[in-house]
Amino acid sequence: MSIVARFRQDRGTFVLDVDLNLPGRGTSALFGPSGSGKTTLLRLVAGLDHAPGYLEVNGQVWQDDARKVFVPTHKRALGYVFQEASLFPHLSARRNLEYGMRRVSESERRVNLDHVLDLLGIGHLLERRPDSLSGGERQRIAIARALLTSPRLLLMDEPLAALDLARKQEILPYLERLRDELEIPILFVSHAPDEVARLADHIVALESGRAVAQGPLLEVLARVDLPIRLGEDAGVVLDAVVAERDASWHLARVEFPGGQFWVRDGGHPVGSHVRVRVLARDVSLAKAPATESSIQNSLPATVVAVAEDSHPALALVQLQVGASPLVARLTRRSAAQLGLVPGLALWAQVKAVALIG
Amino acid sequence: MTSEDLLAVWLTLKLASITTVILLVIATPIAWWLAHTRSIWKGPVAAVVNLPLVLPPTVLGFYLLLLMGPDGPVGQFTEFLGLGRLPFTFWGLVVGSVVFSLPFSVQPILNAFEAMGARPMEVAATLRASFIDRFFSVAIPLAWPGFLTAIVLTFAHTVGEFGVILMLGGNIPGETQVVSVAIYNHVEAMDYGPAHLLAGGMVAFSFLVLLALNLLGRRRTA
Numbered sequence: 184m185s186i187v188a189r190f191r192q193d194r195g196t197f198v199l200d201v202d203l204n205l206p207g208r209g210t211s212a213l214f215g216p217s218g219s220g221k222t223t224l225l226r227l228v229a230g231l232d233h234a235p236g237y238l239e240v241n242g243q244v245w246q247d248d249a250r251k252v253f254v255p256t257h258k259r260a261l262g263y264v265f266q267e268a269s270l271f272p273h274l275s276a277r278r279n280l281e282y283g284m285r286r287v288s289e290s291e292r293r294v295n296l297d298h299v300l301d302l303l304g305i306g307h308l309l310e311r312r313p314d315s316l317s318g319g320e321r322q323r324i325a326i327a328r329a330l331l332t333s334p335r336l337l338l339m340d341e342p343l344a345a346l347d348l349a350r351k352q353e354i355l356p357y358l359e360r361l362r363d364e365l366e367i368p369i370l371f372v373s374h375a376p377d378e379v380a381r382l383a384d385h386i387v388a389l390e391s392g393r394a395v396a397q398g399p400l401l402e403v404l405a406r407v408d409l410p411i412r413l414g415e416d417a418g419v420v421l422d423a424v425v426a427e428r429d430a431s432w433h434l435a436r437v438e439f440p441g442g443q444f445w446v447r448d449g450g451h452p453v454g455s456h457v458r459v460r461v462l463a464r465d466v467s468l469a470k471a472p473a474t475e476s477s478i479q480n481s482l483p484a485t486v487v488a489v490a491e492d493s494h495p496a497l498a499l500v501q502l503q504v505g506a507s508p509l510v511a512r513l514t515r516r517s518a519a520q521l522g523l524v525p526g527l528a529l530w531a532q533v534k535a536v537a538l539i540g
Numbered sequence: 541m542t543s544e545d546l547l548a549v550w551l552t553l554k555l556a557s558i559t560t561v562i563l564l565v566i567a568t569p570i571a572w573w574l575a576h577t578r579s580i581w582k583g584p585v586a587a588v589v590n591l592p593l594v595l596p597p598t599v600l601g602f603y604l605l606l607l608m609g610p611d612g613p614v615g616q617f618t619e620f621l622g623l624g625r626l627p628f629t630f631w632g633l634v635v636g637s638v639v640f641s642l643p644f645s646v647q648p649i650l651n652a653f654e655a656m657g658a659r660p661m662e663v664a665a666t667l668r669a670s671f672i673d674r675f676f677s678v679a680i681p682l683a684w685p686g687f688l689t690a691i692v693l694t695f696a697h698t699v700g701e702f703g704v705i706l707m708l709g710g711n712i713p714g715e716t717q718v719v720s721v722a723i724y725n726h727v728e729a730m731d732y733g734p735a736h737l738l739a740g741g742m743v744a745f746s747f748l749v750l751l752a753l754n755l756l757g758r759r760r761t762a
Binding site for chain 1 (some may be wrong): 662678743
C-alpha cells in the first residue's frame with residue numbers, strides 16, 4: 184500500500200523534479216512556500232496536467248511514460264478538492280453531490296451518502312443553490328462531492344486557503360473526522376503550519392520544485408540536521424492521549440509514548456487523541472530535575488544529536504524522551520557548559536506545550 | 541400582401557432557421573477550439589472566421605459564386621455527388637448564409653466559453669465525467685447565455701441578408717426570393733405599398749430581436 188510519484192517537468196524558469204514514496208493510507212501533506220510546486224504536483228497526480236514520469240497509487244498504475252500509459256483524469260479513482268469550492272453554479276447542492284456519485288457504478292460505491300452528510304454537517308443545505316451558501320458551506324459540499332465518488336485517493340489543494348479564520352476553524356474538525364473515520368488516503372497541499380501540524384501523518388517538504396524532506400511528520404520535524412520549520416520555529420509534534428483532567432487548575436494531563444505533559448485543558452474528554460506541539464525554543468536542558476521552578480513539565484531525556492542552528496550562537500539539540508523525540512534550542516555556550524554529547528542523559532524542561540486538536 | 545410576398549416571408553424564415561441550426565453545429569467546435577488552443581493557427585483561424593464582418597457582401601457572394609459554379613472546386617464536387625450546382629438554388633443560399641453569419645455564431649459562444657474558464661471542466665473530470673459527458677452536462681449549461689445570443693444574432697442576421705443572396709441566388713420566387721430581395725423588387729417597380737408592409741415588418745422584427753437580446757443580457761448580469 185503506497186503511492187509512488189516520480190515527475191520531472193522543465194518549464195524554463197521552474198523545474199519540478201520529485202521522487203516521492205508516500206504511504207497508501209493516512210494523511211500526507213505537501214508543504215512549502217508559494218511557488219514551490221505543490222499545486223503543480225497535485226495536478227500531475229490528478230492527471231489534470233502532464234509531465235513525464237511515473238505514478239502508481241496502491242497498486243494501480245495511473246501514469247508510466249516509459250510504457251506510454253496515461254490514465255485520463257475521469258478514469259482515475261480520485262477525489263479532488265480545489266482551493267475555491269468550484270461547485271457547479273447551475274446545479275443545486277444536492278445535484279452537485281450526485282454529479283460524481285452517479286458516474287460511479289453502484290458496485291464501486293463504498294462511501295455512504297448519509298454518512299458523508301453527517302460527517303460534514305451538510306444535510307440541511309441540500310436544496311440550496313451554490314450562490315446562496317457561505318464559503319465554508321460551499322467548501323464542505325465540495326469535499327462531500329469528491330468523497331461520494333468513493334475515491335482511492337483524496338487530493339486537496341489548500342482547501343482552507345480561501346476561507347477566513349473563523350471558516351477555517353469551522354472546517355478543520357470535519358477534516359479531522361475525515362482523516363479518522365474514512366479509510367481513504369489523503370494528499371493535501373498546504374503552506375499553513377498549523378494545518379499541517381494538525382492533520383498530517385506524513386509530510387513532503389517542497390522547495391523550488393524539489394522535495395527537501397519526506398517522511399512521517401513526527402520524524403521529519405524532529406530532525407536537526409535539516410530542520411523543517413513549520414512556521415517561525417523548529418519544533419516537534421507528538422500524538423498523545425488525554426489521560427486526566429484537573430478541573431481546579433484547568434489543566435489536562437496528556438500521555439505520549441515515553442512521557443506525559445500537563446497542558447492547558449482544551450476541553451477534550453479523557454481518552455481522546457490529541458496532538459501537541461513543542462517548539463524548540465520552549466525546551467531547556469538541565470543536569471537535575473527542576474524542583475523549585477515554575478516549569479511544570481520536566482522529563483528525563485537523552486541527547487541524540489547536536490547540530491548547528493540558523494545563527495552561529497545557537498545549537499539545535501535532538502533528544503529522545505522514551506519513544507518520542509524532542510528538539511531543544513540552546514546557545515552553543517550552554518551546550519558546551521553542559522558538555523552535551525550524544526548519549527548524555529539529562530532533564531528536558533518544557534516551558535510551553537500547545538494542544539493543537 | 542401578395543402570395544409571392546408571403547412566399548418570400550416563408551422562405552426567409554426557413555433559410556434563417558436552417559442556417560441557425562447548421563451554424564450551431566459548426567460554430568460550437570470552432571469556438572471551443574479557439575477558446576482552448578495554444579496553436580499558432582489561432583490568430584489566422586480567428587481572422588478567417590471574422591472576415592464576413594468586414595468584407596462587403598458582394599465580395600463574399602462573388603467568391604462563393606466562383607467556388608460553387610461549374611468550374612469551381614465546390615461546384616465540381618457537388619456535381620460529382622450528383623447534387624447539381626448550388627448557385628441559384630435554395631441550398632446555395634444556405635451555404636452563403638452559413639459563411640456570412642459564421643462570426644455572429646462563433647463570437648458569443650467563444651466569449652461564453654472563455655468566461656467559463658477551465659475550472660468547471662476540470663472539476664467534472666475529477667468527478668468521473670468523460671469529455672463528451674462533461675461538455676454536455678457542464679460546458680453547454682454554463683455557456684447557455686452565449687448560445688442563446690448566438691441563436692438570436694444568427695437568425696436575425698440571416699433574415700437581414702441581401703447582398704450575398706442577390707449575388708448567389710438571384711431573384712427566383714419560391715426558390716431564392718427572400719424578403720429583402722422582394723422589397724428591392726417592389727421599390728424598383730415603384731410599388732411602395734407592399735414595400736412598406738415588408739420593410740415595416742423587418743423594422744418591427746429587428747426591434748424585437750434587439751430588445752430580446754437586451755433583456756437576455758440583463759438577466760445574465762443580474
